[in-house]
Amino acid sequence: MLAPTFVSLFLATGLVTGLPQPANELVEHERAATVPDSWHLVRPASHDDILTLRIAVKEHRKVDENHILARSDPKSALYGKYLGAEELNTLLAESTSTSARQASWDKVERWINQQNIPIVRDSARGFEIKLPADEAESLFAAKFSYYTSDGNDKPVARTEAYSIPSSLQDDIDFVYPTVHFFDASHSRPAESTLDRRQHFPTGPFDCSKYVCPINLTTKYNIDYIPETASASKLAVAGFIEQYANNEDWKEFISKYGLSDAAKQAPYEIIEINGGKNDQTKPQLEAQLDMEFTTAFTGPLNVTYTLVGGRPPAQDQPGNVPVPIEENGQEPYLEFLDHLLAQDEVPQVVSISYTDDEQAVPQSYANQVCDRFSYLALRGVSVLVASGDAGAQGTRFSSCKGPDGEPRFVPTFPASCPWVTTVGATAGWGGAAGFSSAGFSNYWPRPAWQEAAVAGYLANNTAVGVAEDAWFAWNKTGRAYPDLSLRGTDFLVINGGSPTPTKGTSASTPVVAAMVALLNDLRLKKGMPVLGFLNPILYRSDVAATFTDVTDGVINGCANAEHQQSAFQAAPGWDAASGWGEPDFAKLRKLLA
Numbered sequence: 183m184l185a186p187t188f189v190s191l192f193l194a195t196g197l198v199t200g201l202p203q204p205a206n207e208l209v210e211h212e213r214a215a216t217v218p219d220s221w222h223l224v225r226p227a228s229h230d231d232i233l234t235l236r237i238a239v240k241e242h243r244k245v246d247e248n249h250i251l252a253r254s255d256p257k258s259a260l261y262g263k264y265l266g267a268e269e270l271n272t273l274l275a276e277s278t279s280t281s282a283r284q285a286s287w288d289k290v291e292r293w294i295n296q297q298n299i300p301i302v303r304d305s306a307r308g309f310e311i312k313l314p315a316d317e318a319e320s321l322f323a324a325k326f327s328y329y330t331s332d333g334n335d336k337p338v339a340r341t342e343a344y345s346i347p348s349s350l351q352d353d354i355d356f357v358y359p360t361v362h363f364f365d366a367s368h369s370r371p372a373e374s375t376l377d378r379r380q381h382f383p384t385g386p387f388d389c390s391k392y393v394c395p396i397n398l399t400t401k402y403n404i405d406y407i408p409e410t411a412s413a414s415k416l417a418v419a420g421f422i423e424q425y426a427n428n429e430d431w432k433e434f435i436s437k438y439g440l441s442d443a444a445k446q447a448p449y450e451i452i453e454i455n456g457g458k459n460d461q462t463k464p465q466l467e468a469q470l471d472m473e474f475t476t477a478f479t480g481p482l483n484v485t486y487t488l489v490g491g492r493p494p495a496q497d498q499p500g501n502v503p504v505p506i507e508e509n510g511q512e513p514y515l516e517f518l519d520h521l522l523a524q525d526e527v528p529q530v531v532s533i534s535y536t537d538d539e540q541a542v543p544q545s546y547a548n549q550v551c552d553r554f555s556y557l558a559l560r561g562v563s564v565l566v567a568s569g570d571a572g573a574q575g576t577r578f579s580s581c582k583g584p585d586g587e588p589r590f591v592p593t594f595p596a597s598c599p600w601v602t603t604v605g606a607t608a609g610w611g612g613a614a615g616f617s618s619a620g621f622s623n624y625w626p627r628p629a630w631q632e633a634a635v636a637g638y639l640a641n642n643t644a645v646g647v648a649e650d651a652w653f654a655w656n657k658t659g660r661a662y663p664d665l666s667l668r669g670t671d672f673l674v675i676n677g678g679s680p681t682p683t684k685g686t687s688a689s690t691p692v693v694a695a696m697v698a699l700l701n702d703l704r705l706k707k708g709m710p711v712l713g714f715l716n717p718i719l720y721r722s723d724v725a726a727t728f729t730d731v732t733d734g735v736i737n738g739c740a741n742a743e744h745q746q747s748a749f750q751a752a753p754g755w756d757a758a759s760g761w762g763e764p765d766f767a768k769l770r771k772l773l774a
């Protein structure tokens with residue numbers, strides 16, 4: 183236990199005095215920006231604790247972004263020429279320096295062997311090792327402790343920082359789980375209990391008072407329900423024990439469905455990475471997602487892909503029992519690798535989970551975001567919920583940046599430029615205050631949105647955030663959401679009961695269903711599916727079909743001294759609602 187402290191002190195001294203560091207000196211590799219307020223320290227790790235850690239080897243890969251964009255640009259000859267799984271692998275191999283990759287792989291493997299640590303297994307990403315916590319602390323100059331987090335009372339081991347040998351800095355991408363204080367289980371939709379008390383209509387749960395599919399077809403001019411299936415497929419991502427329940431779904435479809443029952447296809451459940459759908463434990467997010475996609479898509483193929491948060495149990499060394507919960511969570515990479523490996527990829531993916539961007543270390547976030555760009559190459563439209571705590575990110579906590587400075591907190595994967603991010607509007611029509619929105623600290627603004635965002639930023643009164651803002655934000659970052667849709671008063675059947683629900687996770691599956699319908703229309707005409715949507719959405723003729731949202735302001739941040747609201751809706755694109763709300767009939771006319 184002394185060793186890590188000593189190494190840290192030595193390092194600090196070494197840095198201050200500028201002493202040259204020996205090749206195998208440990209250097210800090212990653213540090214958590216902040217430990218989110220929703221995480222709670224339980225106890226330090228002890229030598230009895232066995233940790234499973236994965237060492238991701240640097241990929242040494244650079245895919246040409248222009249190549250990806252060309253396949254997503256209807257004006258390009260490459261548009262619609264999407265890659266199959268094998269073609270993608272070939273492209274990725276061609277974009278990888280194989281000699282550098284192999285050299286890194288060998289160096290990391292040699293180093294692990296030199297430490298006398300058994301490699302439990304290796305995968306395409308690197309090595310998995312299992313070792314007592316005190317050994318891991320010496321090896322990585324880390325200090326592991328067990329934490330619980332709100333909504334998850336099973337303690338998991340994390341460290342606020344870790345180091346790696348300086349000779350491996352160009353070979354190791356990251357070690358996980360270490361500084362990964364994220365947990366997608368926090369992104370569940372909110373049951374509107376508070377709202378119900380404040381302004382929810384009283385009386386029976388019916389579609390005259392709450393949002394059912396029929397209300398949305400009217401509001402958004404969804405003038406098409408397929409009579410037959412096509413190759414158009416939609417996949418809903420499910421993480422962290424969110425179970426979809428067949429009985430709830432059947433009841434919802436029979437009461438509120440739009441297709442005639444004979445044409446309604448049941449959804450298919452796919453379980454990966456140890457996920458197991460438990461019919462006895464229906465969960466709100468799963469019900470919401472499945473009910474508000476399939477109601478619109480009728481006979482089209484919809485899957486619920488339930489991703490376990492952890493790998494299957496493995497044999498433990500020395501008979502030390504390791505609760506399965508103490509393994510790491512990595513739902514995004516597992517989910518995306520699964521999708522990318524499919525021969526027939528679902529062309530629309532709906533993800534209603536968000537984390538604070540800064541809770542996801544950038545090295546990990548980059549690997550996830552890169553995979554979203556690979557999905558673009560395969561012709562997949564990815565719709566992601568922006569989050570439900572305004573400019574505070576995903577949670578109602580203090581807004582602090584990496585140095586503890588007052589700062590708005592962007593959300594992930596909403597902030598990745600390769601996804602289409604969906605915000606929420608309120609019942610009165612303006613941007614919903616809870617809808618997360620803002621500017622990424624990790625990714626710069628992509629060219630396809632530069633003009634739209636610059637126009638918004640040039641209008642200071644519209645932005646609503648003063649130049650001398652108390653809470654900082656990154657003016658040059660990827661801005662989101664890209665569009666919005668109603669996100670309040672949804673009527674969901676969960677556990678046999680009608681449950682009013684709100685959140686951007688309500689808006690997102692509806693947009694995903696609309697895209698699956700457009701794809702269906704296009705496929706039936708022999709056209710390619712839409713693919714990565716953003717370059718199309720930001721095209722002036724497409725943007726003009728959206729119903730502009732000009733009212734509403736996103737909830738901002740407050741601390742002991744200051745309070746500041748965040749971005750305001752304004753005419754045209756704005757950082758509260760993106761382009762506003764879609765009109766399906768107009769999009770259909772233009773795109774299908």
Ligand SMILES: [Ca+2]
Pocket residue numbers: 730731732751752753754755756759760761762
């Ligand atoms: Ca607007």
